[in-house]
Amino acid sequence: MMRALLASPRLRNWFYGYAPPERGTVVLGHRRVYIVPTRLGWIYAATLGILLVGSINYALQLGFALTFVLAGTAIAAMVHTTRNLARLAVSAGRADPVFGGEEAQFRLLLDNRARYDRPALLVRQVDSGSQLVLDVAAGALGEAVLAVRARKRGWLPLGRVMLETRFPLGLFRAWSYVEPDARCLVYPRPERTPLPAPAADAAAGAARAQTLGNDDFSGLRTYQLSDSPRHVAWKAAARSDDMLTKQFSGAAGVELWLDWSLLAGAAGPEQRLSRLAAWVLAAELTGAAYGLRMPGLELAPGRGDAHSTTCLQALALYRCA
């Protein structure tokens, strides 16, 4: 019954007291922390029942005291379990883009602003089941990395995350759901049989493309911040104090167009995007300048990490007509 009710997202959101996604830092209020006895808690309660009956039957005043201290301990444990979770500040950290089929690594920051430890916090991404147990000391910041498999390109939201604790006695289970506004960009999954772009491109009449592949190393220049680490002359850098960047003569003059229309033979738009993503990676490796041309979108040729990221982002977020 409850389960059926909570299957509806709106009802669920009302019940759990929040509407996703939640921006910024989420502080788990008491209203959002739920608590029920665990199976161990029920066994404890049964134990107390037996102890109470024994105390009554044998008129053991100290037995009453024992039973009632244990009952008081259960009440205190309930409050302590809630306290272990309540008012924990949860915020989402950076999630680096991944390719489709990989696992997105979401960082969740648990900020313990209290003066007490919060041991044994279970953080679990509800859908993927990715989970870990974290101890967050008083005033400390804990980081949980949750892996979620990226199946489709585009934005991947983190989704619902459950925080749970049974500290201190394991008699109660307190939990809370958060759905922080964290998302991870998923690039199209690169198709692993990348077709070399130039042959088709040459047919398009770009004569300059002929120099592609003759990318000869032409010399070194001083490293600049925007240079790709792949082009850093690491061996030379190790010998000298300066960082040096390798220059390629061929790359300077060549412009390579990675064109949507060249992939007419692909099975569908998603496969085209996959091949384009693979091309972007291949082209970046060659060091050539490459541009991306898609229906309704054209990115001028360029190279370097920033350019490849732009291209991959465009592919990830491309809306097929």
Add this chain to the structure above:
Amino acid sequence: MKVAHPLAPELRAVSLRDLGGLLLALLLVAGPHALRMPWWLSLLTLGLYGWRTQLALARAALPSRWLLLAVAALALAAVFFEYRTLFGRTPGIVLLVLFSGLKLLEMRTHRDGAVVAFLCYFLIMTNLLYTQSIPTAALMCAALLAVNCTLVGFAAPRRSMRANLRTAGLLLAHAAPAALVLFLLFPRVQGPLWGLPQDAYSGITGLSDTMSPGNLSQLAQSDAVAFRAEFQGETPAPRQRYWRGPVLWDFDGRTWSMGQNWLERFEPPRGEGRFEYVVTLEVHNRTWLFALETAASLPERARLTSDGMIVSALPVRGRLRYAVVSLADAQTGQNERGGALERALALPEGGNPRARALAAQWRLGAQDDAEVLLRAIDFFRGAALSYTLEPPLLGRDPVDEFLFDTRAGFCEHFSSAFVYMMRAAGVPARVVTGYQGGEVNTVDRIITVRQSDAHAWAEAYLPGRGWIRLDPTAAAIPGRIESGLARAVRQGEPVPLLLRPQLEWLRSARYNWEALAHRWNVMVLGYSPERQRDLMSSLGMRDADWRSMTAAMASALGAFTLLLLAWSLRRLVRPDPVQRAWRSFCRKLGARGVVRAPHEGPHDYAERAAHRLPAAAAAIEAIAALYLIARYGRAASREQVAELKQRVRALRLA
């Protein structure tokens, strides 16, 4: 998606630290039992604990189920061999202790560990069947702390033991108020819910309804407290402290027994020397109650027998408190029934020829019974009898052998011989048992009477005067009454430790301790349904029944839980005044629709706000500037902080 739950106890393996905590807890809770159990069964339990420890240290696999079953069968057989049964209180508890070792041997996960922890609670409870003293309570607290610390360790395995111990202590401290509320208000019901096991009151020492040579001197070697008496006003002198118990009429040549007696309508005697006091009687599983001779009032719901014994309707199975008034000099039984007097003259046929001859001799020259009495007392004074806790065994004519051959005995010999002689001389007489003496605690003036004060004396009937008390032991050994048992017997006899006069310093420490123990007995262990009603009426709830008490308990518990919640809701970390002023500033602007974006710094935010609210632009910019100085500036002065606060407070946004 279904995944294994990392917090589920059945999936978490017990670590070496967890095992250590449980072993410590078990030693604390099973220790008191082990001291009472047969030594070889205690050793067996310890062996099981050791086995488990060894397996854990060697990282070896736990024994197979079949091996464990075999060990369990062996334990059952051992208990059966010792007790010839598996049921009843003692064998049951011994089995529980043994099974704690067996459970350890199959403990793999935290779920099993929790079962052992709960078993510890039961072992604490079963120990309370034997003792509920202050040290027991202290041990109970220590054991609870150990068990709870282990459970906290299960929940937080990576946290330091010291931090976990602190948490366990905090839990106990937080549990205390709720426990107190429950203890005071939980409705108490009288009496057992079902029949207690046969052996529930075994091993309780105390006077019995018979007396034969040797059983009082056995009892007198026990230190156990029989009862305590708190006097209002004067305490009686040692020679006045005759606490009357069972009266023995019938003699079969060896054993005196109570025989039949009748309840009588109580008529308060008249006399001098009034003492008012409250007796706290320990459990003795008999119906009679003790009071100073001669009781002038009866405790509630108690009756008096025709021979002056106070009896309650049910055996005393819980510590009992009652108020009594006694008179030191009062006469009773002036109009004794003829049947009773005949009974007080009956002797078995034959035996003890020398005693009978002597009694006949007393009778011959005497004018009346009183003169016979005087002669008998003279005889006991001059007979050079000695007093001993280890009386020699007596043969077929015990009175003759005691009076004329061995000449050494305990009060049962003295009283028995005296009453025998009286009857032989034709004077109605009976044996009275009870306690004589008791020790006055110099701290709280309470008289503690122990089993070692057990005594027997005699009563003889004189026409016109009624029953009068005669203590042949006092006549023969005057020191017994004035200075107690320890000085009356010879050096080197097994006097209970606490009675030995050499240990004076120990005695004063003991007085303090006993005063405390008495308060504990009265206040905590003596918390009865009556006391609970008294408490409720002093709280303004007259005639509180279980419903109103449950309601009071529930509301007090609820209030306590709310208090605890409020404690957990305390402000986490109070922001500094600068931060508070800034937040209030942001709230004020937010109410006007200028909400600070998370990425927005103070400067940008103020600029945007000033743009949106030109009327207050100057004030907004001033506040932002002050905030930047106060928060990030190198040395913000107190005045600047004050100004910031003042300005934020004064900020009016139209």
